[in-house]
Amino acid sequence: MAETADRILQAADELFSLRGYAAVSARDIAERAGVNKALIFYYFESKEALFRRVLDQYYEGHVKALELPTEGSYRERLHTLIDHYLDFIEDNYRYLQLVQREIIEGSSRLPYIQQNVMTLYSRVRDLLGDLVPASGALDARQFFVSFSGLINTFYVNAPVLGELWAGQQMDAAQRLARREHLHWIVNTLLDRLESGK
Amino acid sequence: MAETADRILQAADELFSLRGYAAVSARDIAERAGVNKALIFYYFESKEALFRRVLDQYYEGHVKALELPTEGSYRERLHTLIDHYLDFIEDNYRYLQLVQREIIEGSSRLPYIQQNVMTLYSRVRDLLGDLVPASGALDARQFFVSFSGLINTFYVNAPVLGELWAGQQMDAAQRLARREHLHWIVNTLLDRLESGK
C-alpha cells in the first residue's frame, strides 16, 4: 500500500525536523511509523534518499508561498508578501528548522536554497524600489536580511523563546501578536524611509 | 600534558561547530587532534562532557559580552550592548552556529541555553523600561526577539547570504555596513516609540 510509504514519510519528517539527520536512525523512523524497518528500504532507496524526499515535499509549498501579490501600493504588497510567508511557515513549521539546519551544516543542497533566497530577495528589492539606496547600510539587501531575520527567528528559536512567555506553548494568540509586531516594525521603517531620512 | 587536552578541546570545537554533536564521533575528534581515542575519555568523562566543555568555553565570553554598560542614556546603553554582542559574535563565529543547532535539534542542553537567553532578555527589558507596554505586540519580549533575529540572522545564514553580495566572502566592510544598518533600525524604532506611537 502507498499508505505505508506515507506513514514512513511522515514519521521521517517529524523525526528529522526534530532531531536532525544524523541523530535519527532508520529504526527510530520505523518504530514511529509503526512499520517494519526493512520497509523503509523497500520504499526508499536509503536513509539519505528518504531525507531528500522529505525536503522536496516542502520545497514545493515554499515556491508557491513566494508568489508576489499584484494589487495595492508597494507597502500593501510588502505586507501581503510577509503575511503569505508567515502563513506558509505557520502551516509548515518544521520546514524552517530543516532549512536552517541545512544551512548551518553546509549541506550539498545549499545552491538550491540560495536560489530560493535570491527569488525572494528580488521580490523584496523590486517592492522597495528606489526608496532605498543602491548600496550601503540602507540598501535593499540589508532590509531583506533584516526582514528575514525578524520573521524567521521567532519560529526557528521557538523551543527556547517559550520561556519568555512563561513557558506557554506557542499558541494562536502569540502568533498573532508577533504578526502585529512585525507589521508595526515594517511600517515604522517604511515611514522613516519615505520621510527621506 | 595539558597540551593534549587542549588539542582535543580545539578539535572538538571545530568538528562540533561544523557538523553538530551527533554527526561527530569520538574517533573523528581523536584523529583531528592527532591523539589516541582513549585519551578523550582519559581527559574528559564522556563525549557529552567534552561537548559541554566546548560550550562552557564560549559561554564565559558570552556572559562577558552581555555585561550591561552603565554610562549614558538608555538609548546609548542599548547601542553599546548591541555593539558588544556583535564584537563577541564576530570573534566567536562558530558559537552562534553551535547554539543555533542545539536549539533546532532540541538537545538536552537546552535549559542551559534558555538561561542564557533569559539573562540577555532581562537586560534588554530593563533598558526599554516603560517605553514599551507590559504585554502585546509592542512589549519588551517582542522587541527582544526582533533584536536577536536582526543581529543573528546575518551570521547564522552567512553561508547562504553571500550570494546577495555577489558571492564575496563576508569581509570587514560588510560587517561594518551591517552594524550601521542595525543601529539605524534601532534608532528608528526607538524614535517611534518615544514619539508615543
Add this chain to the structure above:
DNA sequence: TAGATCGTTAACCATTCGGTTAACCCCTTA
C-alpha cells in the same frame, strides 16, 4: 634501585548503525 604515578597505547567490549536476505502471507489472475 624499587616502587609509584602519569600519559599513552592497542586491543577489546557491547551496542547500534544502515542495509540485505530469504522466507512468508495474501491477493490476483489464469
Add this chain to the structure above:
DNA sequence: TAAGGGGTTAACCGAATGGTTAACGATCTA
C-alpha cells in the same frame, strides 16, 4: 487450483559507535 507477485517479516550482516581495560614506557621519589 496453481502460479505469480507485491507487501511484510525476523533474522542477519559488516561497520561504526561510545566507552573500557590492561599493559607499557617515562619520569619522579623513597
